[in-house]
Amino acid sequence: MVKIVEKRQLTPITKLYRVYAPLIAKAARAGQFVIVRVREGGERIPLTITDYDRDSGLLTIVVQEVGATTRRLGELQQGEEILDMVGPLGEAPDIPSGGHIVGVGGGYGSAALLCLMRELKDRGENTTIIMGAREKDLLILSDELNEICDHVEICTDDGSAGFKGFVTERLQQMIDGGPPGPPDYVIAIGPMAMMRAVEKTTRAAGIANAASLDPLMIDGTGMCGGCRVTVGGETRFACVDGPFFDAHEVDFDEAVSRSKMYVKQEQKAAACQRSAAGAA
């Protein structure tokens, strides 16, 4: 059981939790994740470690509600407990030093970039984050990111804040020499469609690009093989070999297709959850 010490609503569907998980906080490195289970009979779902504090034993996670389990998690309040949490899982990415490092985040991705960008900053790198959302109110943690990145570039689909358009368009501008200058290394975290579009952009420009893949997972220890992705023609397990891979080598078609494996069942689980809530 992991106690929720603080809860913050970032957007109508995104919540930030600070939880007391001293062993995980102590071992965590930027880019790693945890797996949580919210109730008996519930699914195990992976969530990125947004931040950690070794001294206080607190771990920060940011959850975007997309289905049954993330919604159930979203209902938990400060002082309540998360049933199971295991981690830190996966490997911290190995990002080369020097040059201009650009993080591209969509959805929960901007939060997932937080401690990674800070670590790069602490290492003395020149960092930029490009964060995207449909509209201004869906942007998350931009203040925090502002503090730790040299440049924060905001993109909204409707132009309600920052650049009007997709993160990839903004990225392209930078590649073409627009401020704050062309990237030497790009890290993408967000929806599969976004990471794939970012990869297309960086490939054309010949820029190194890491993507944090988020396939379906169960154990997170290499035991089930459910998280397998094809990278450079080889089968890799995202939970132990990843989650970061060379985006130029990732078979995104396959990854997208595999992430939709249970769409029908997920709708059923969500409907079941709603009817249970209605009955209560």
Next chain:
Amino acid sequence: MPVKRADKTPMPVREANLRAHDFEEVNEGYCFAHAMFEAERCLRCQDPVCIDGCPVRVPIADFMHAVAAGDMPKAAELLRTANPLAAICGRVCPQEAQCEANCHMTKRFGPVAIGHLERYVSDWEMEQPINDEVAKPWRDEKIAIVGSGPSGLVCAGELARMGYTVTVFEALHAPGGVLRYGIPEFRLPNSILDWEIQSLERLGVEFVNNVIIGKTLKLEQLFGEMGYKAIFIGTGAGLPKFMGIPGESLNGVYSANEFLTRINLMQAFDFPRSETPLSVGKRVAVIGSGNTAMDAVRSALRLGAEHAMVVYRRSENEMTARIEEYEHAIEEGVEFHWLTNPIEVLGEDGWVTGLKCLRMELGEPDESGRARPVPIEGSEFIFPVDNVVLSIGTRPNPLLHKATPELKTHSWGGLLVDERQVETTVHRVYAGGDAVTGAATVILAAGAGKRAAEAIHADLSVDREKSATN
């Protein structure tokens, strides 16, 4: 007097077409009369060779004597002392290749049903009132167990009995290892495993789930700041192998580990009440022929597959599953395609539609001594299927030794151990079970856990004396 001229008393089972649709236990267990009759069949041989077939040397003849005399407490005591997981092993040991293979009765009338009787006596034991006082360790030394499969459970129990403070760390949210996530409830009900774990808790063993040693905690932290004096690694061989044939990443293709974990650990059979989904279509092909394959294919049947098929490149003679599971699978309607080698998974729109195979024939023996299957030219054909479950073996998981480079392994990943078969290349770190041997059996893992507990006790006793004389 022993009843010599009778066949092995059959195990009562639930009717095949009923049980093939639920996850309740298939075997119903002997009644008292069955048990008495069967125990009387034992000749109580002067040379009880049955014992040589048992990896933990259960004193079978004495045990049979106690059962036949109706002295269940004594039978249970004899059994438990040799095999702390008797209720489980009675159910899942491959008796036909071990104790029962050696029995003097085997050739003429069929072996004494050693497994069935072990199950009977342990089930009796589980019904006895328990003293729920928790034992207090009386030694100062703390010992950490990594992994809660049979090797870890047995090692923990033996050490707790010797008075040590024992903590079991488990990566998953529930203890038991393969007994929990792999073997389905129709063979080994969770209630049995839970009972075993509760008895360990009463011995004072502490279980800590959701901790991965090598990730959450490192070995040096266990020794250092946490003060453990010895560590036992029983992390199993859970890493699934894939075949490397085209189409393995299509939707609807599972490793047996994933398929069974979704069902057993995550209770996908109760979807959507339990929230982990599983896709089981009308036609399911399971590739392989071991216990895992049988468990997967029979689970598929129970989840609604109309054609649940085993596809294996060798013949029935080379099958490695327990014979009882094979027979039960046939009764339940599982289809077997021997000498059939899958070469490609076919798909459409990202989903499995078929399994392309070659027919094989048996050739000369290979390095394993088994007849080598060779493809019959031009025999290529396609099974239309909705799911493919790969059950072609597993390897030890490299996670812990990747985090601990001093922990040396064989090239295939098994942990290296000393001549006593217990201590690893790291001082006071012991290992046993599938992590050392590669995928094997419950009783071998249990035996290894017991051996390690004895070695840990011996080694720590030496350490203790040394520090006393210093």
